[in-house]
Amino acid sequence: MNTDADLLVPDTTAKRPRGRPRKTVDERDDGNRRVALLAAAALLFRRQGFAATTTRDIAAAAGMQSGSPFYHFKSKGALLFAVMEEGMRSALTRQHAAVQASGHASLSAHAQLRQLVQAHFDVLLGTGNDFVPVMLYESRSLPARQRKVLAQLISEYESLWTPVLTALHAAGELRAPVGLARLLILGALNWSVQWFDPKKGASVKDLTDTAMALFLKPCGTDQELPSNFARSPTD
Amino acid sequence: MNTDADLLVPDTTAKRPRGRPRKTVDERDDGNRRVALLAAAALLFRRQGFAATTTRDIAAAAGMQSGSPFYHFKSKGALLFAVMEEGMRSALTRQHAAVQASGHASLSAHAQLRQLVQAHFDVLLGTGNDFVPVMLYESRSLPARQRKVLAQLISEYESLWTPVLTALHAAGELRAPVGLARLLILGALNWSVQWFDPKKGASVKDLTDTAMALFLKPCGTDQELPSNFARSPTD
DNA sequence: CCTACCGATCGGTAGG
DNA sequence: CCTACCGATCGGTAGG
Numbered sequence: 001m002n003t004d005a006d007l008l009v010p011d012t013t014a015k016r017p018r019g020r021p022r023k024t025v026d027e028r029d030d031g032n033r034r035v036a037l038l039a040a041a042a043l044l045f046r047r048q049g050f051a052a053t054t055t056r057d058i059a060a061a062a063g064m065q066s067g068s069p070f071y072h073f074k075s076k077g078a079l080l081f082a083v084m085e086e087g088m089r090s091a092l093t094r095q096h097a098a099v100q101a102s103g104h105a106s107l108s109a110h111a112q113l114r115q116l117v118q119a120h121f122d123v124l125l126g127t128g129n130d131f132v133p134v135m136l137y138e139s140r141s142l143p144a145r146q147r148k149v150l151a152q153l154i155s156e157y158e159s160l161w162t163p164v165l166t167a168l169h170a171a172g173e174l175r176a177p178v179g180l181a182r183l184l185i186l187g188a189l190n191w192s193v194q195w196f197d198p199k200k201g202a203s204v205k206d207l208t209d210t211a212m213a214l215f216l217k218p219c220g221t222d223q224e225l226p227s228n229f230a231r232s233p234t235d
Numbered sequence: 236m237n238t239d240a241d242l243l244v245p246d247t248t249a250k251r252p253r254g255r256p257r258k259t260v261d262e263r264d265d266g267n268r269r270v271a272l273l274a275a276a277a278l279l280f281r282r283q284g285f286a287a288t289t290t291r292d293i294a295a296a297a298g299m300q301s302g303s304p305f306y307h308f309k310s311k312g313a314l315l316f317a318v319m320e321e322g323m324r325s326a327l328t329r330q331h332a333a334v335q336a337s338g339h340a341s342l343s344a345h346a347q348l349r350q351l352v353q354a355h356f357d358v359l360l361g362t363g364n365d366f367v368p369v370m371l372y373e374s375r376s377l378p379a380r381q382r383k384v385l386a387q388l389i390s391e392y393e394s395l396w397t398p399v400l401t402a403l404h405a406a407g408e409l410r411a412p413v414g415l416a417r418l419l420i421l422g423a424l425n426w427s428v429q430w431f432d433p434k435k436g437a438s439v440k441d442l443t444d445t446a447m448a449l450f451l452k453p454c455g456t457d458q459e460l461p462s463n464f465a466r467s468p469t470d
Numbered sequence: 471c472c473t474a475c476c477g478a479t480c481g482g483t484a485g486g
Numbered sequence: 487c488c489t490a491c492c493g494a495t496c497g498g499t500a501g502g
Contacts, residue, residue, distance in 0.1 A: 033487080049375065051286035055481060068487050070482060137372070140284065176449040180437060183430055184423040184449055191422025202415060214411040214419055217452055268471085290497060303471050305498060 034072045036062040042083045042130035050080055050134075050141040080138065081146045087131025088153040091123045095160050109167035110216065116161060118208045120189050125196050125204055133193045158182065173219045185215055269307045271297040277318045277365035285315055285369075285376040315373065316381045322366025323388040326358045330395050344402035345451065351396060353443045355424050360431050360439060368428045393417065408454040420450055 040061035044053040055076050056066045073079045098119045102112045123132050139147060161182055168174040174181060192207065202210075275296035279288040290311050291301045308314045333354045337347045358367050374382060396417055403409040409416055427442065437445075 047375070049284060049286055051284055052376065054479080056479090065488050066480095067483075067489080067491095071487055074482095076481065140282070141287065174449075175453075176445045180442065180445040181449055183427070184446060187426025187429075188419040188423035190426055192418070194422075195418055207415065210411045210415040211419060214409075214416055215449060218410075289495080291495090300472050301496095302473080302475095302499075306471055309498095311497065 033062065033064070037064075037069055037072055037079065038083055038086060039128075039130075041079045042087070042134055045080065045083060045134045045138060046130040050076075050138045055079075077141075077143070077146075080134070080141060081149075083131055084135040084138070084142070084150055085153070087133075087135045088150060088157065091120075091132050092153060092157055094123060095119055095157065099160055109164050109171065110173060110212075112164045113168060113216070114208060114212055116164060117189065117211050118204065120186075121192065121204045121207055124190065124193050125198070125207075127198070136190055136193065158186070161186070168216065171219060173216045175217055181215075185211075188214075268297070268299070272299075272304055272307055272314065273318055273321060274363075274365075276314045277322070277369055280315065280318060280369045280373060281365040285311075285373045290314075312376075312378065312381075315369075315376060316385075318366055319370040319373070319377070319385055320388070322368075322370045323385060323392065326367050327388060327392055329358060330354055330392065334395055344399050344406065345408060345447075347399045348403060348451070349443060349447055351399060352424065352446050353439065355421075356427065356439045356442055359425065359428050360433070362433070371425055371428065393421070396421070403451065406454060408451045410452055416450075420446075423449075 037058060041053075041058045044057050044061060048057075055069050058079070059066050059069050062069075069076075069079065073082065095116065098115045099112070102115050107115070123129055124136075135150065139150065142150070162178065165174055165178045165182055165185075169176075169178050169181075176184075188211065196202075196207070272293060276288075276293045279292050279296060283292075290304050293314070294301050294304050297304075304311075304314065308317065330351065333350045334347070337350050342350070358364055359371075370385065374385065377385070397413065400409060400413045400417055400420075404411075404413050404416075411419075423446065431437075431442070
């Protein structure tokens with residue numbers, strides 16, 4: 001019986017790949033073609049949706065013949081899952097780094113939220129960043145098993161936001177329950193995928209500024225709060 | 236060029252509606268089956284996406300045979316467009332009514348926004364309201380021609396929000412540029428389609444309350460502003 | 471609205 | 487990774 005591991009690991013382990021007698025030195029076809037397939041799949045899944053994209057489309061976009069994607073991925077669904085997982089892992093890595101840097105710099109909760117928002121916009125709207133949008137808008141195309149794996153990563157991602165929002169709530173800058181507020185805020189950001197156009201008007205920084213102004217209240221002296229004010233006793 | 240007959244003979248002779256000789260009394264199969272198809276299509280398009288739903292799925296859900304949908308709609312795409320158009324028209328009708336009622340009751344801009352938000356949530360999250368979610372999440376499946384028709388309706392829908400948001404901005408309750416704020420706010424609401432579960436925790440009213448608290452600032456005396464304060468001279 | 475059907479396309483595979 | 491191919495499915499139609 002196959003397990004999820006089949007989807008994550010290229011089958012270089014058990015059965016030896018049949019057709020690779022040549023080019024033991026040259027590694028350019030090892031991960032490169034796989035990466036090219038992932039990038040092509042991400043772009044097309046985002047533009048056309050998963051079901052409307054054929055494996056032939058993806059193969060052609062990666063410069064291959066129609067059957068070749070199945071040498072790298074065992075199914076079209078495995079390709080989708082790989083795109084989504086790659087998207088979530090890179091987003092998580094990025095936000096973890098941002099949060100840690102914020103901590104070392106002793107930034108206010110306000111400034112920390114700004115970091116999270118800006119990084120989120122970057123991940124969604126940066127050129128070539130199609131992986132996370134695919135995850136956001138194609139999750140219903142995943143079987144339940146794999147959706148659960150991703151839900152774990154998404155939950156980890158959201159957990160980066162909660163303490164910051166809780167601090168802002170305690171400080172009076174966020175006047176809404178933290179749980180629902182997080183859903184609404186992330187929704188506002190995620191929806192930007194639908195309308196943002198880098199060639200038009202606003203930049204990612206404009207978006208970040210506007211989002212911060214929209215969601216947070218000035219709250220007295222604003223960002224110059226004493227550093228212990230936002231901490232709850234249990235922190 | 237006209238002939239004599241065209242001028243002299245009443246035009247009942249020219250083209251008589253061809254296909255309705257039977258059942259002049261009984262109208263039950265006129266719109267009913269069409270409506271059943273639309274409802275089934277909306278439900279399935281929402282759950283599975285347009286491309287992943289087959290016309291056979293839809294036919295079965297409406298209790299028909301596989302070829303029968305094409306008696307009512309000339310293509311699968313026409314079915315999608317009809318679902319979306321129906322969704323937008325009903326949403327527009329509903330919001331127009333809400334806005335007019337707000338006007339007659341001389342509600343504050345704050346209270347007017349609440350009406351808009353609540354009606355928006357109802358349209359998105361009410362039981363059986365699959366039409367608008369399909370429009371929100373499947374527009375890329377539409378050919379450009381039809382997307383333009385819908386863009387017109389969407390633009391009309393958004394125009395109901397702008398004056399209210401402008402008034403709130405002028406009053407200092409909304410501290411963000413109106414254009415971007417509207418996109419972010421509608422995004423926050425639209426995203427609720429992805430996570431809202433009527434069987435869990437929050438109600439639509441909870442959502443509305445939270446959204447209002449999140450987006451608007453208390454602003455001095457709050458809802459008791461003089462009625463001419465929010466008006467710009469050009470209104 | 472049903473029956474019966476077609477042409478095209480698609481995910482996937484065998485074998486090298 | 488390519489060539490050649492298969493079985494299944496799908497949107498759509500003819501004719502009643």
